[in-house]
Amino acid sequence: MISAAHLTVVMWTVIGAWALTTALVMIEFELRVKRNARASDLAEQLKSTGRGAQTELPEMTRSEFQALSHAGLPARVETALAKQVRSHDGDNLLLTLANGARHGSIEDRIEALHVVTSGRHPEMYAALGAALRAPEPEVAAMALRLLKELNDEAAVAVLVDALAAGVYLPSRIAAAVDRMTVERASYLGPLLQHESQTVRFWALLLCGRTGASQWAADVRRLVTDPAPQVRRAAVEALGRLGNPEDHSHVLACLADSQPMVRVHAARAAGSFALDTMATGLARLLSDREWIVRAAARDSLCRMGEVATAAVTRVLWEGDPFAANNAAEVLFQTGATATLIARLLAEPDDMELRRLVERLMTASGPQIARAVYDQLEPDHQTELERVLTDALAVVRKRAR
């Protein structure tokens, strides 16, 4: 079919290629093992080095420094090593690379950024700010990570500036700011005035997270912002700040036209254990959006006993969804168990019996079964006797 010589050539070519890939797999493995071993050996050695570490540091390249840093080094040793790499490579070259000069690869830029930052070069903040604006997500991610690790106010300023400029991913920048421990709240004020609703949104979330009560007036103002996502973040921030005088703003948001604002208002309302708030939340149990109903239900559950009176009133409403949600709240807060225990103790209390009957029929088969299963067998029999009609309705519905 084809000549034997051709077949032989093909065979040896394929065998050669196979042998080559086998060797490459093993070489790749060996190189990695050696790299990792060297990095961890050096890291161990450097960790145990005393204060005079600078004089004993080994020579290394930028990529070796990067690998060592990933392996974990004490901050002091990392700085000393980075300074040594800086003096070896030269600050000009490093800054050119870090600032994204065209001749450097992405890896070069990342390594240079790392060295410049760890070596505490005075221009590192400018380089990191520029790197956050880089089109390559890896470079921006590295800059963000380094800024977060710097954890100083100058780094916060760079991050807040990037957030205002809308570069990279706002959620990642906000997460980095959130993780820092240095003073951040004072930098957030200008962002609350920003024309971009995305910037205002992230600033509000950070205000809430950092407890920036100095900006409470701005946060209150933004509760009526035209952008729904800003109103949603503002009410969330108010809930986190938890100033009692803000409860009226949260209460107003419970009636917002946008479901997402009502959801976050409902969650924020859970922080204010007040009757008025419970009444407002109970009203949301009949909201047309399930997510709002669910948020209101969760917050009422969190409020506990304070919510019982407001939620009990909902049981008598015509809306079966609202009544069922109310029954679930009462079940979750333990009010149902208390009411049943009281009824079993005072079976002739007709008002209480009507209430528990209503509660059981509103509960629906699944909650009713859960309530019933939690009782002792003799209490179950007693409940059957007292609530014959209500339980029959529940069973019929279950069928």
Add this chain to the structure above:
Amino acid sequence: MTAILTTILWWAYMAALVYLLTVATMYLLMAGSAALEGRIRARQSRNEDFDTLRESPFTIPVSIIAPAYNEAVCIVSAVNSLLALRYPEYEVIVVNDGSSDTTLDTLITTYELKPIGTFYKRTLSATPIRQLYRSDRDPRLLVIDKPNGGKADSLNCGINLARYRYICCVDGDTVFFPDALLNGMRLAMQNPAEVIGVTSQVAISGRPEHARQRDGLVRVDRNPLIAYQWLDYLRSFGTARLAWSRGNYMLCAIGAFMIWRKDIVLELGGMSSEFTCEDIEFTFRVHEYFRTKKLPYSILSLPDIVGVTEGPNSVSRLISQRARWQRVISETVWHYRHMFGNPRFGTVGCLGVPYYIVGEILAPIFQALSVLVIVLGALTGLLGGRELVQALLILGCGSALLTNLALLLQERHSRTFSGSDLVYMLLLTPLELFFYRPVLFLAQFKGMLEFMRGERGWNKFARNERPAV
């Protein structure tokens, strides 16, 4: 007579050769593309601040949905691994799909489940729920008990109750690594407007709970049948999916781990019960929708291994499982045949569907032809002993070469194997043609016949007993 036979054999030989070269070229091109994609993803992963992401309150919450049908022996390990994921906010919805074993009882006892009642919107059509349970031990765990309706039906049922904007569909028999979800969602969070789906790769083992070692390496099962399956996974997940990801023609987001934006799933009507498996069909439906509407989108694959699943440990079970896979591919490609070569569907129509047809659907036919040519050639003396050995060596080493490339890519992206495991895998590769490929060939052939007969069964293989993590 001899002349006619020689002519027939020559043409059959040429057809098999052309097919082989086409497939080899496709795989080599995909390996190149996968190397590029893997390099980019690995670099992104290296520089990512996972510590911040893990703790970030701004990370997008996810609903994980794990359908379970008769998974009593492994459900606790799987759910434990899901509850141990390092991710800021997520819920785990286990859907007991009418199991006839003790899956539900095991869950109730282990996680102290309590019945709850809740109203939910049946946005997607699904079998009605019998009972909902919430765990007292971990409130993130919700268990749905429903009559048997199949995996797609269970997923739809779970999606109806999912609270979050992203859903992650997983298998109830897979043990996940702690950063699985974070790795997947990292890509989605980079561009939530366009990245609508993320998938990844899973490893395979006889004892998934014990596969991951303390140093992060994954132990290779010494049972050659399972090790061969992993090599197969490395080729199809490690190489093929990365290449598909690069060209944005992901052909199958695997059912064991697929993250989707929930609004897309709802828009497309959820998973379809009309097909044997839901994953490939849904991925194709997503492509069809976005390409028809000319909307920007991408479905990405990670180079990372996110978990370990249990593979069939006997030949008959393996054949049964792989026959199902072959049937599913055939069903889906047949259903979406209008995409074939259609420039309107871009890389999916012009690269993806042709790849499935050539590399998967036609494979059993050409493999049978190759075997026939070799046997007839040897019997009629047209193929001498020396040529026969040479042909087998070419095929064996050629196949091993492609597997080695997949291993090389895996090692370059992330360190996965210990030295001894790597040597073991490398020793297995040249023998794959003789010990593993024939099994796959039989499975694919069986799958083709089942497809033509219109079978839809799942053919679930029996699990091994295994202790909880």
